[in-house]
Amino acid sequence: xxxxxxxxxxxxxxxxxxxxxxxxxxxxxxxxxxxxxxxxxxxxxxxxxxxxxxxxxxxxxxxxxxxxxxxxxxxxxxxxxxxxxxxxxxxxxxxxxxxxxxxxxxxxxxxxxxxxxxxxxxxxxxxxxxxxxxxxxxxxxxxxxxxxxxxxxxxxxxxxxxxxxxxxxxxxxxxxxxxxxxxxxxxxxxxxxxxxxxxxxxxxxxxxxxxxxxxxxxxxxxxxxxxxxxxxxxxxxxxxxxxxxxxxxxxxxxxxxxxxxxxxxxxxxxxxxxxxxxxxxxxxxxxxxxxxxxxxxxxxxxxxxxxxxxxxxxxxxxxxxxxxxxxxxxxxxxxxxxxxxxxxxxxxxxxxxxxxxxxxxxxxxxxxxxxxxxxxx
Numbered sequence: 001x002x003x004x005x006x007x008x009x010x011x012x013x014x015x016x017x018x019x020x021x022x023x024x025x026x027x028x029x030x031x032x033x034x035x036x037x038x039x040x041x042x043x044x045x046x047x048x049x050x051x052x053x054x055x056x057x058x059x060x061x062x063x064x065x066x067x068x069x070x071x072x073x074x075x076x077x078x079x080x081x082x083x084x085x086x087x088x089x090x091x092x093x094x095x096x097x098x099x100x101x102x103x104x105x106x107x108x109x110x111x112x113x114x115x116x117x118x119x120x121x122x123x124x125x126x127x128x129x130x131x132x133x134x135x136x137x138x139x140x141x142x143x144x145x146x147x148x149x150x151x152x153x154x155x156x157x158x159x160x161x162x163x164x165x166x167x168x169x170x171x172x173x174x175x176x177x178x179x180x181x182x183x184x185x186x187x188x189x190x191x192x193x194x195x196x197x198x199x200x201x202x203x204x205x206x207x208x209x210x211x212x213x214x215x216x217x218x219x220x221x222x223x224x225x226x227x228x229x230x231x232x233x234x235x236x237x238x239x240x241x242x243x244x245x246x247x248x249x250x251x252x253x254x255x256x257x258x259x260x261x262x263x264x265x266x267x268x269x270x271x272x273x274x275x276x277x278x279x280x281x282x283x284x285x286x287x288x289x290x291x292x293x294x295x296x297x298x299x300x301x302x303x304x305x306x307x308x309x310x311x312x313x314x315x316x317x318x319x320x321x322x323x324x325x326x327x328x329x330x331x332x333x334x335x336x337x338x339x340x341x342x343x344x345x346x347x348x349x350x351x352x353x354x355x356x357x358x359x360x361x362x363x364x365x366x367x368x369x370x371x372x373x374x375x376x377x
Contacts, residue, residue, distance in 0.1 A: 001071050001248060002300040005307075010068055013054065017076035020049050025080030032206040033351065038085040040121075040163055046089055047118015051077075060100065060108055061116045067241070067303050071248040078252035081348055083355035084206030086249065091160035094242050095122035095168045098183055098234040102226030111166050111185055123164035125155040125186070125212055126235065132157075133368040135170070135235050136178050140214060142171040149173070149184060149224070151192070151217040161210025162198050164188065170231050181231035185223045192217030203354035239364065240306060240313060243320045246363045247299040250320075250327035250356070254292040257334040257352045261285065264338055281337060288330045295319075295326035314376040317369040324359045324366060331356040 003011070024045055025032075032038035046052050055070035056062025063069070070093070077086035092115050099112050114120040131137035140153025151171055161167070167186045174180030186193055196211030226234060262285065265276030275281055302319045306312045334349040335342035342349050360366040 001068055001075065001251075001303060002297060005068055005300055005304050006072075009065070010072060013065075013069055014072050014076065016049075017051060017073050018079065020046075020051065021076050021080040025077065025082060025085055029081040029085070029206075032082050032085050034205075036084070036205045037162070037208040038082070038088060038206045042085070042089060043121055044118040047116065052089075052092055052118055053116040056096070056100075056112075056116050060112045067244065067307050070241075071244065071299075071303060074245050074248050075252035075255075078249055079256060081256075081351075082206045083249070083253060083352070084204035087204060088160055088207035090245065091124070091164075092116070092122050093245055094238060095124040095160075095164075095166070097238050097241065098124075098168050098225055099185065101237055102183060102230060102234050107185070107223075107225065115166070120165040121160055121163050122166050122168065123158050123160040123210075124238075125158050125161065125167040125169040127155060127157045129154065129156055133365050136181070136232065138170050138172055138181060140169070140171050142173050142182065142184060142219070144173070144221070145218075147221050148218045149221060151184070151186070151214040151219055153214050154196075155212040156210075157199065158210045158212055159204075159207055161212055162195055162208035164210075167212065168225070170235060173228050173231075176229070178232045179229045181235075182228050183225040183231040183234050184219050185225065186214075186217065186219055187223070190217055190219060201358075203351070203356070203358055240316050242363050243316045244299065244303055244306065246359055247295070247316070247320045247323035248303075250323035250359050251292065251296045251299055253352050253356055254288075254295065254323075254327045254330040257331045257349050258285075258288050258292055260349050260352075261288070261334045261337050264341075268339075275337075284333055284337060288333050291326040291329050295323040298322050314373055317364070317372045320363065321366055321369045321373075327356045327359060 050063055051073050053062035054073055055065045058064045096112050096115055115122040142149035142151045165188050169184050169186045171182055171184055172180055173182040192215050194213045196213055199209040266274050268275050299319045302312050302315045331353040335353045338349055341347050
């Protein structure tokens, strides 16, 4: 993000996060990608380094930072050359906020604190085989039975779901499309809860992605977040920060792909000179730089407005789409300018190109973002 919105703490964090990534992710990125998923012990190392808790409040073990502290960490993790590792380590950022927004003090201490410390892994379980961007279409049902809910249904495409200790899970407790949704924390080992096959993906290889199944799964009522029927509001309140994270991650991928390409065109020669000397390539690089800079500036401004407490629901949808478009363009051109090498799995831009394809889908599709934007008056 743009340093003009930073103070000394942001600069210090950026330097520390870069050092941590250089030590703990970048040297192992190839292994994390090929062996999949990354080492589970990395969560604890990130927690000990303060990278997980950087933007959470001190009462739950965080450092009390702001949105820019969080985005600095998100961008640094991408620079470890493994987007899958970055998003896997970052799954807390969408799983913990509903606990903090809706949960009791006891629930925060039981669930949020150990995740922020890196002792447990949290995942957000919303998407189902028949409900993606349409959150209100969730069908996994929870029926009250005394001091428990009996949960039946399934979730899919759940980042960190294979290894998660706790799952912030959206379930249907009533018939009203929006008011009938409730959030439960479902813990690993709960009878009736099982993790299906790890899903193989086009990109994000280093992260684990799961199918989850609930068959007569008995969840204590004490695991409910907020009042029954408050789940939809809990999900909606999470979307602004989730989409800011996605936008920042896209900007980071675009910057990394651009840097790799700028280096390559100065080294690769054709017809007796570096290919970066040819006008058509220089102009392509100019467009890549422009789009990355535009997306970085837009996302930074929206993040600053969010930090000031403004409603940026529509603006963040615009920022996400702008960053997604920039990331898609830059990674595509990066592969093209690398030529045949760009198609090889040993080449970083090949991986970034695959990893970028998820962002027009995740966190609300590009089409859904446009629909949201179109309703703004």
